[in-house]
Amino acid sequence: MAHPQPRSHIDRIPTYVPGKPPTPRAGLTTYKLSSNENPYPPLPGVVEAAEAAVAVMNRYPDMGSTALYDALAARLQVPVSDLVAATGSVALVYQLLAAFCDPGDEVVYAWRSFEAYPIAVTAAAATSVQVPVTADGRHDLAAMAAAVTERTKVVIVCTPNNPTGPSVTQSDLDAFLAAVPSHVVVVVDEAYLEFVRMDDAVDGLATYRAHPNVVLFRTFSKAYGLAGLRVGYAVAATPIAGALRAVSLPFGVSHIAQAAAIASLAAEDALLERVEALTVERARVAADLAAAGWDVPEPQGNFVWFALGERTAEFATACDAAGIVVRPFAGEGARISIGEPEANDRLLEVARAWHL
Incomplete structure (x- = not known):
């Protein structure tokens, strides 16, 4: 049968x-110490905002994440049209691959890096091209650029790199972007952005403004301590952001998560x-x-x-x-x-x- x-x-x-x-x-x-969670409790005002949101859980959340987008746009000085909210930055990986990869298209990323990358790539029926990190756990950006072929649709740069720890520098990222064709989407995954303390650190927002093919992934799960609510966001040029929103799960980011994220932004x-x-x-x-x-x-x-x-x-x-x-x-x-x-x-x- x-x-x-x-x-x-x-x-x-x-x-x-x-x-x-x-x-x-x-x-x-x-x-x-196994999940990179923030050991601190939620920031001041966040629990109260979440509790208030619970009172209207019988209603669907704002599918457009309007208030969250407005808060992020004001904080980052970017247009709302360049923002995409999702259930954690990991959901953005799936959305981007769904929007840009046909079966067999290649996705280049360092390895070892974030464990979800090969899962999402395979789920999209795309092909992983894994470029080994250096002996000290860093991205080999020159080797990654050399790995780009006519089948490459997406390149992912995880900085700081999870799980090895080092970040790429702005100078190295600039040289890498100059070597990657402009039709290839370059994701700069900044899940741990707030913890970076180094010279020549990546300025993600300046990089996105200078390169229309660059997408930033960020999250409220790590520094902001909202791992249990699952809310992340992307910053990208309007055409890319629109493609990510087009394949997003309707009502994916809950009203509680949106309220908690807005309150977290206010507790800087x-x-x-x-x-x-x-x-x-x-x-x-x-x-x-x-x-x-x-x-x-x-x-x-x-x-x-x-x-x-x-x-x-x-x-x-x-x-x-x-x-x-x-x-x-x-x-x-x-x-x-x-x-x-x-x-x-x-x-x-x-x-x-x-x-x-």
Whole structure:
């Protein structure tokens, strides 16, 4: 008897592996450092805005995200027509590939990078072209430019790169854009933008204004601490933004998420204070790891990367025994979020005791 069969590429879609929660341990506070979540609670005024939005959950959300677009347009000084809201920046990856890729078209991105990229590319029946990161976890932009062919429709630059940590510089990005044909969409995925502290950092908005083929992806999940509400946004030239909106899920961003995002934008002082505290803690962790003999790639997100190869699972088990859960990538390494100081201290204890 014949059965319905999905499209042939569906069986090739990799499985997304989320960061797992910590194992409860009697008498020991455990910490989740596996999902790059913000350890702070929502910003001031956000819970109140979300609670007010709950009262009208019997109504559909504003499909046009009007108030959120207005707030973002005012903050970023961009036209509303250049904005696209979605259920997290990961949804924007799917929307962009749906809008620009035919089956077999190529999508170039660094690897290892964000785990959702190959999933979304395969789901779109497109072809992944993965360009290895350098030994210190950086994008090899020259190699990525060389990998562009007549079949390339999209290139993705994740900066800071998740999970390895380093960011590209504006100078390197400018040189890369000069080498990529103008008909290729270049995504600058800035999910961790707020945590960047480096010279010659990418100015995403200036880059989008100078290059009509550049799309910025940003999110409220990381620095703003709204991971549970799923709201991200893209900034792109009007034709590209319109294509992304055309393939978006109707009513995808909930009224609660929109209200919380607007309230988060209004709490900028508190946001900057928290982000600064996390970057200071990140610097402490990185310095202590270096002092213990670890060669950790330059962290510019809210996480650090341990290139452990075949010992990755062993290290993750040791962390779990200490009451912290990390995100292992089998055979490659482990990504560990910057969390509460006590959680970070536990990580440093494990790292110091580890046999390199």
